[in-house]
Amino acid sequence: MQLSDAEIREILIRRKREKQRRLRRRRRRMFIILLLLIVLVFVLVKVIGHGGKKSAEDKKSAGAAASGETRGIIFIDPGHGGMDSGSDDDNDRYEKDDTLKLGLAVRNQLETLGFKVVMSRTEDEMVDRTERGLMANKADAQLFVSIHRNKADSGGQGVEGFIPKENDKESRLLGENIMHFLGRAGFKERTIRAGTLVDPDDDYEENAAAEMPSVLIEVGFLSSDDDNYRFDKYLDKNAKAIADAINYTFMQLHDPDAAAEYAKMMTQTDEVLETALTATGEALSGLNAIQSRAADGTIEGIDPEA
Numbered sequence: 001m002q003l004s005d006a007e008i009r010e011i012l013i014r015r016k017r018e019k020q021r022r023l024r025r026r027r028r029r030m031f032i033i034l035l036l037l038i039v040l041v042f043v044l045v046k047v048i049g050h051g052g053k054k055s056a057e058d059k060k061s062a063g064a065a066a067s068g069e070t071r072g073i074i075f076i077d078p079g080h081g082g083m084d085s086g087s088d089d090d091n092d093r094y095e096k097d098d099t100l101k102l103g104l105a106v107r108n109q110l111e112t113l114g115f116k117v118v119m120s121r122t123e124d125e126m127v128d129r130t131e132r133g134l135m136a137n138k139a140d141a142q143l144f145v146s147i148h149r150n151k152a153d154s155g156g157q158g159v160e161g162f163i164p165k166e167n168d169k170e171s172r173l174l175g176e177n178i179m180h181f182l183g184r185a186g187f188k189e190r191t192i193r194a195g196t197l198v199d200p201d202d203d204y205e206e207n208a209a210a211e212m213p214s215v216l217i218e219v220g221f222l223s224s225d226d227d228n229y230r231f232d233k234y235l236d237k238n239a240k241a242i243a244d245a246i247n248y249t250f251m252q253l254h255d256p257d258a259a260a261e262y263a264k265m266m267t268q269t270d271e272v273l274e275t276a277l278t279a280t281g282e283a284l285s286g287l288n289a290i291q292s293r294a295a296d297g298t299i300e301g302i303d304p305e306a
Contacts, residue, residue: 071114072250075141077206078103078119079148079216082126087151089222095149096124098231102219102242103147105235109243115250133209142253143174143246144214146206149222149231156221158188163215165203167194170213174249178217181245185237186230187220213253217242 003011078099080086086095100121107117118139120132127135136144150156159182163171175192183189192215196202207214219238220227231238251259 069114070116072143072254073116073118073139073141074110074246074250075136075139075144075210075212076103076106076110076117076119077132077136077144077146078121079146080126081121081124084126087149087222089151089228093222093228095151095222098149098219098222099147100124102231102235102239105239106145106147106242106246109239110246113243113247115247129205130209133206133211133214136214137209137211141210141212143250144206144210144212145174145178145242145246146204146214146216147242148216148218149220150218151223152221153223157224157227158190158221159183159217159219160190161192161215161217162196162204162207163192163194164207164210165195165201168213170253171207171215173252174213174246175215175217177245177249177252178215178242181241181248182219182238185234185241187227187238213249 078096080094080096080099082096084096086099088094100123103119104122107119110117118136118141120127120135132146133144150160159179161175161179163175172192172194179189179192194200196204204216206216219242220231222228248259248262251262
């Protein structure tokens with residue numbers, strides 16, 4: 001039987017509509033899978049990072065914080081202050097303000113971990129750079145962290161740090177841990193140098209005076225819009241990264257067993273994230289492929305019974 005043109009058009013329209021329905025069902029399934037994967041990533045990270053089975057060091061930290069005991073003394077130095085504004089950008093943004101804001105947030109995080117925190121300043125005041133190291137010595141601090149921001153004429157971005165010219169392994173451990181943890185928080189990792197930017201045989205005054213492991217850490221560039229955005233939007237996350245790095249360093253130096261357990265936990269978290277992100281990427285690729293075939297009008301490969 002020969003079909004009329006109108007009948008042929010009707011058959012083609014029905015087939016096209018059926019393909020579109022199958023495509024919509026397939027896209028809905030892909031979207032649900034993608035959503036479930038994202039939820040799975042979130043849940044697993046929470047369970048591994050903060051969940052029911054807490055490490056011995058977590059319990060010790062919680063117990064110390066609750067009882068008012070002190071696990072250790074950490075000296076936090078928000079760089080610059082008062083008449084010494086440090087670096088600035090074109091929008092009247094000053095390094096001294098950023099370092100104080102972040103320093104206070106780091107103090108709060110460290111205190112929840114059971115540490116006593118001594119600071120060189122808690123308001124906009126000028127403190128001599130050598131005096132900052134001497135204050136840490138007087139406080140019997142076990143670790144010294146001086147917080148700064150960087151600046152470059154063009155292209156600078158990320159975190160770097162400076163440790164004493166002697167390049168002692170404890171200060172390098174502290175600096176590299178902070179840089180790596182901030183890298184996990186989203187900043188680009190640069191390097192940890194011994195000495196100063198211009199002379200590896202010289203020292204910044206803070207590092208020269210401090211008698212404990214110390215680092216002057218540059219948390220992003222004031223001259224980078226991306227770094228400033230990350231600094232502002234994720235201030236608490238950045239503070240937690242620094243505090244966690246200090247905590248991890250303290251464990252490595254004073255409680256190696258707890259440090260090993262903590263490192264294992266971080267590795268498990270990274271593995272879960274990598275697996276989940278790979279699966280999410282594959283789901284997104286599948287969804288994009290379906291959308292691409294839909295745009296071309298070629299939806300081959302879809303199960304007619306789907």
